[in-house]
Amino acid sequence: MVVDFDSELWLWAARKTESWTFVSLPVEASDEIRDRTEGLRRGFGSVRVKASVGTSHWQTSIFPGGGDGAYVLPIKRAVRQAQKLEVGDVATVSVELIDL
Structure with missing residues (x-):
């Protein structure tokens, strides 16, 4: 599953001094990810992905x-x-689920 979307970068309120920066995935895509990864999620409900922003790619x-x-x-x-x-x-942003 690949999700392509545009999102505004924001700082995590609890760690503003450390500049933890995030984007939010669309809610509809998040719901589908939750359905597809039932039983496969890791700690804190995390899901492994390949991500891309512009020419940058990482896991x-x-x-x-x-x-x-x-x-x-x-x-x-x-x-x-x-x-x-x-x-x-x-x-x-582009996000591809890894462990499906």
């Missing part, structure tokens, strides 16, 4: 964490710098 996990039930994807500093993104910018 990580998405986590339940959006107040509206959306999964969230961490966008590491190296990706933000390579793609010239800051909090509040909108990124075009």
Whole structure:
């Protein structure tokens, strides 16, 4: 399953001083991911993914964490710098589930 979407970068409120930056997946896609990964999720409900933003590609996990039930994807500093993104910018993101 691949999910392509645009999302605004935001800081995790509990760790603003450490600049933990995320994007939220669409709620509908998050619901489908939850259905497809029943019994396959890891700690904290995480799901392993391949992620892409612009020319940056990496493997990580998405986590339940959006107040509206959306999964969230961490966008590491190296990706933000390579793609010239800051909090509040909108990124075009691709997420592919790995362990299906």
